[in-house]
Amino acid sequence: MKNILKIEQLLKQKNIKSTAMRNMVLQYFLETDIAIDLKNLETHFYFSDKTTLFRTIKTFQEKGLIHAIKDGSNTTKYALCSEQCTSDNHIDIHPHFYCEKCKQTTCLRLVSLPILSIGNDFTIHSTELIIKGICNHCNSVA
Ligand SMILES: [Zn+2]
Ligand SMILES: [Zn+2]
Ligand SMILES: [Zn+2]
Numbered sequence: 001m002k003n004i005l006k007i008e009q010l011l012k013q014k015n016i017k018s019t020a021m022r023n024m025v026l027q028y029f030l031e032t033d034i035a036i037d038l039k040n041l042e043t044h045f046y047f048s049d050k051t052t053l054f055r056t057i058k059t060f061q062e063k064g065l066i067h068a069i070k071d072g073s074n075t076t077k078y079a080l081c082s083e084q085c086t087s088d089n090h091i092d093i094h095p096h097f098y099c100e101k102c103k104q105t106t107c108l109r110l111v112s113l114p115i116l117s118i119g120n121d122f123t124i125h126s127t128e129l130i131i132k133g134i135c136n137h138c139n140s141v142a
Contacts, residue, residue: 003030013083014063021048025056026065035069035077035096035105063087071098071105071130079107093127099135106135 007026011018028044029036038057045053057078060066064085069077084091093113097106113127 003027006030010065014065014085015087016059016063016065021052021056022059025053025060029066029078029080033106035071035079035107037075037077039075064090067092069096069105069107070128071096072132073098073103073105077105079105082109090126095129095131097135098130098132099138100132101134101138104135104137 004023007023007030008018010026011022016022024045025041028041038054041053041057042050057066061068061078064081064087066078067081067085067090069079071077081090081092092107095108095111095113097108099105108131113129116124116127118124
């Protein structure tokens with residue numbers, strides 16, 4: 001497992017105790033660029049207990065290791081956070097791209113969201129932007 005060092009480092013950084021399950025799930029997140037939904041995880045980890053899997057995801061989310069994405073499809077998807085995310089403060093302020101063809105969601109980590117001025121009467125807690133269209137992969141196999 002070539003990622004093992006990185007996995008242990010990441011877990012340590014976010015104050016998460018390493019377990020076999022957590023290591024496997026994190027490894028899976030590291031191997032993919034696209035956001036993963038729970039169903040996908042259940043299929044991939046068919047040999048694991050669903051409750052344990054769900055708890056692993058919840059822990060990762062609470063500790064600032066992954067963030068949830070609502071892309072307008074019916075499922076919540078998850079993707080790795082930036083290093084700066086903590087349990088109290090998720091700063092994943094990038095837009096997400098939803099491909100209407102393959103239904104995959106990608107984090108656009110290098111794009112920053114515009115700062116919207118909506119007036120002093122409102123307090124912003126989070127901003128979400130979903131961009132819909134055809135992803136680079138689907139475009140290249142057209
Ligand atoms: Zn985050
Ligand atoms: Zn696509
Ligand atoms: Zn994201």
